[in-house]
Ligand SMILES: C=C1C[C@]23C[C@@]1(O)CC[C@H]2[C@]1(C)CCC[C@@](C)(C(=O)O)[C@H]1[C@@H]3C(=O)O
Ligand SMILES: O=C(O)CCC(=O)C(=O)O
């Protein structure tokens with residue numbers, strides 16, 4: 001068996017043994033000449049990819065926060081236009097130390113280079129987002145994404161707010177991983193600050209005032225998702241992350257500077273969102289679409305992979321506190337009837353982890369599931 005990353009797939013009793021880890025059959029997929037059928041996405045390229053980059057505004061969030069007045073007004077205009085159309089913009093002036101951003105991308109690279117047995121010590125806990133996963137091979141049987149992921153939570157309204165991420169790494173991987181945990185801790189805290197500043201602009205743009213959305217998410221929980229996309233022998237037959245809208249409220253994405261991969265669907269074409277050095281990509285998620293009563297669009301996006309180059313991305317998801325009811329403010333339901341039922345983030349998180357593979361229609365499927373009574377499963381476990 002070659003050395004290198006391996007895909008961990010459930011043991012198939014009939015299969016000859018390929019070596020096992022923790023009761024799983026281990027197959028080294030990343031280094032084969034052809035991709036297994038389970039990784040083939042038949043419709044991956046049904047719609048064309050364009051070379052024309054997405055026209056996403058670049059918002060100077062720092063100026064908007066400092067300057068008020070014109071700078072805030074400019075940011076409000078940019079954000080309102082982007083969120084009413086494709087739901088994505090980029091932010092600069094966010095104040096995140098470039099050295100921290102670099103250290104966090106390097107830290108993620110360091111984690112994914114660890115031996116499989118070490119990574120499996122933090123294997124994703126079924127039914128939760130938290131932990132390490134390979135191609136989600138423990139959850140899905142087809143359309144497997146060409147990636148490894150590591151996800152963990154952060155909450156800063158908690159007595160352990162300044163060490164919850166460090167504690168996760170040290171307790172699950174050992175004290176040697178405390179420094180790595182500290183880098184991710186600092187990064188998550190920085191991302192939370194930036195996302196609350198963005199919430200001020202979003203609230204102003206919706207006409208509910210700077211503090212409404214900020215206050216709604218101040219005690220929110222966050223999920224950090226590190227993505228590692230290995231080079232792929234057949235990049236046109238698979239996807240790194242399939243077409244979807246993020247279920248959370250807001251996503252702040254840091255991409256490897258040199259390697260693009262993120263694409264947004266606009267007018268029937270997949271348009272690249274190329275990494276701008278120093279900028280963070282921000283997209284609206286399903287929870288914010290519901291909070292805005294459908295005013296702002298949950299961004300429909302995906303990630304493609306490459307034959308020769310690996311790619312990493314860090315997705316920081318801002319979510320409400322688990323038990324806070326997501327319900328639009330009255331100002332957004334006067335002219336428009338309610339688009340979605342009340343729900344909590346805990347409900348939507350459970351829906352995506354236990355009943356439904358998040359895709360381009362998660363919010364509508366979730367609303368139906370809630371209407372049918374959460375005890376029923378939607379039968380969409382694709
Ligand atoms: C609530 C979530 C589910 C996913 C992680 C996330 O925290 C936000 C993004 C979701 C996801 C990336 C959307 C595409 C499908 C998915 C299965 C994936 O490719 O990873 C989704 C994540 C998940 O682990 O369910
Ligand atoms: O890797 C990317 O560029 C996108 C990842 C993504 O959409 C996600 O993790 O939700």
Ligand SMILES: [Fe+2]
Nearest residue numbers: 244245246301
């Ligand atoms: Fe996403």
